[in-house]
Amino acid sequence: MRTMKVGNITVDxxxxxxxxxxxxxxxxxxxxxxxxxxxxxxxxxxxxFIFKSSFDKANRTSISSYRGPGINEGIRILKKVKDELGIPVVTDIHEPYQAELAAKVVDMLQIPAFLCRQTDLLIAAAETGLPVNIKKAQFLSAKDMRNVITKVEESGNENILLCERGNTFGYNNLVVDMTSIIEMKKFGYPVVFDATHSVQKPGGNFTSTGGNREYVEHLAKAALAVGANALFMEVHKDPDNAKSDGPNMVKLDEIEVMLKKFIKIFKAVREVESNNYSL
Structure with missing residues (x-):
């Protein structure tokens, strides 16, 4: 598997x-x-650790939903995180022109799942030279990501991460097939598991997206067990009053306990795979 550098972080x-x-x-x-x-x-x-937040949520359920501060203010805030805390930052982009603007500050660009087949967006992201975290669309199989990868590679960029976030079958629900992680790893790039968007219920609250954060920990454990290289988790101090994706975000006060469990699972699986485990 290729090793990726995101700012001062190595993903391997x-x-x-x-x-x-x-x-x-x-x-x-x-x-x-x-x-x-x-x-x-x-x-x-x-x-x-890589910090993520969005300057714009362009695919909200309702036209009246909060979208964010916009690219200029959003990038200014992300730059403050990077400069003052020394943390690599990533944000998603929705239109090709945003790639160059965001790349002046962020360490990685993220392609939203609904947009992962948008050729112009992928090319613009690739041409920045930054690592690109591409979310697998809710309507694609893992193997379909080969064509997505090719668009970025043939644009001169092999700094790619692939992200699993579940598949939709309608009826305001997502289903996670853990074999997608295994299949995408065959492409040779690190695979991220989006543990919070995977428990979304798209449009489940009619004018907003629902979700069930109760399942986040369980799915994250399973993803690490089958070989995910990274976890993506949206975290908020007060998710019940968040302006976006509250039902599936993890409470800030609860994340440390979860992470301690994830570390144990990751180490146990790697020990078994390295043949150092014996009964």
Whole structure:
């Protein structure tokens, strides 16, 4: 598997990497509080950490839903996280012109699942030279990601991560097939598991997306057990009052306990795979 560098973080098979932060930037104070706390927790646990939050959520269920502060203010806030806390940052982009603007600050670009087949967006992201975390669309199989990867590779960029976030069969629900992680790893790039978006219920609250954060921990454990190289988790101090994706975000006060469990699972699986385990 290729090793990826995201800022000062190395994504490989030696340890799982955590990509985490609030779904959308609600305020500078909110972002700095979550980023500071997450840096402290991951530092104590020895987990490589990349901070994520969105300057715009362009695919909200309702036209009246909060989308974010916009690219200029959002990038300014992410730059503050990077400069003051020394944390690599990632954000998603929705239109090709945003790639170059975001790349001036962030360490990795993220392609939203619904947009992973958008050729112009993939090319623009690839041409920045930054690592690109591509979320597998809810309507694609793992093997379909070969064509997505090719678009980025043939645009001159092999700094790719692939992200599993479940598949939709309609009826406001997602189903996670853990074999997708195994299949995507065959492409030779690190695979991320999005543990919080995988428990979404798209449009499940009619004018907003629902979800069930109760399942986040269980799915994350399973993903690490089958070989995920990184976890993506959206974290919020008060998810029930969040402006986006509240039902599936993890409470900031609960993340440390989860991460301690994930470390044990990751180490146990790697020990078995390295043939150092005996009854």
């Amino acid at each position: 098979s030696s340890n799982f990497t955590l990509i985490a932060g609030p779904c959308v930037i609600e305020s500078e104070a909110q972002v700095m509080e979550v980023a500071s706390r997450m840096k402290e927790i991951t530092g104590l646990l020895g987990i490589p």
